Amino acid sequence: EAEVAQSPRYKITEKSQAVAFWCDPISGHATLYWYRQILGQGPELLVQFQDESVVDDSQLPKDRFSAERLKGVDSTLKIQPAELGDSAMYLCASSEGRGGNPFTEAFFGQGTRLTVV
Amino acid sequence: KQEVTQIPAALSVPEGENLVLNCSFTDSAIYNLQWFRQDPGKGLTSLLLIQSSQREQTSGRLNASLDKSSGRSTLYIAASQPGDSATYLCAVNNLFFGTGTRLTVIP
Numbered sequence: 533e534a535e536v537a538q539s540p541r542y543k544i545t546e547k548s549q550a551v552a553f554w555c556d557p558i559s560g561h562a563t564l565y566w567y568r569q570i571l572g573q574g575p576e577l578l579v580q581f582q583d584e585s586v587v588d589d590s591q592l593p594k595d596r597f598s599a600e601r602l603k604g605v606d607s608t609l610k611i612q613p614a615e616l617g618d619s620a621m622y623l624c625a626s627s628e629g630r631g632g633n634p635f636t637e638a639f640f641g642q643g644t645r646l647t648v649v
Numbered sequence: 650k651q652e653v654t655q656i657p658a659a660l661s662v663p664e665g666e667n668l669v670l671n672c673s674f675t676d677s678a679i680y681n682l683q684w685f686r687q688d689p690g691k692g693l694t695s696l697l698l699i700q701s702s703q704r705e706q707t708s709g710r711l712n713a714s715l716d717k718s719s720g721r722s723t724l725y726i727a728a729s730q731p732g733d734s735a736t737y738l739c740a741v742n743n744l745f746f747g748t749g750t751r752l753t754v755i756p
Contacts, residue, residue: 565743574738574746623692627743635680638743640692
């Protein structure tokens, strides 16, 4: 069964260091999402891609976060420099969505648990 | 901005009971509403997707309904089992999530 792949599963980094997360969506899925989930809360959207283009990054803290999906397939989310408050689960999801209904069923990866010390 | 609310935040039931989880949203102009299950430390598993033109979807012991006019969706779980223990989240348009209901099914 096709899955969304994320790596690493766990990451511990020191404050002010750079950290990167990788996501490989289900093959053929045009839409890719990055979310941040703080313990006890629901996921919050950071960025949405349609193929290689950013559709929505209004909630992405652009002074320290960046995201790219250069060839419209896999994606990287980077934080530089990391802060203590960035400790959270970072989730990637993908959906077929394109054209008239961009919001089709979303499938999630296992996430990356980031701890900033 | 769309606001999604899930009540209750936590629910504990004995095994075998039928139960209903609630999800409400403020803007009825939606494309879809999706229910997910999340086990501790894991990603989200899709349970049911209801498109805006649909009223309900069923999968096994799960049934989800959607009433756009009232801004509500419910997830009905029949004959609950200890393995159903998890946090259940609803999401609108893959963009706006509730904070979840943590379900515990007691053997």
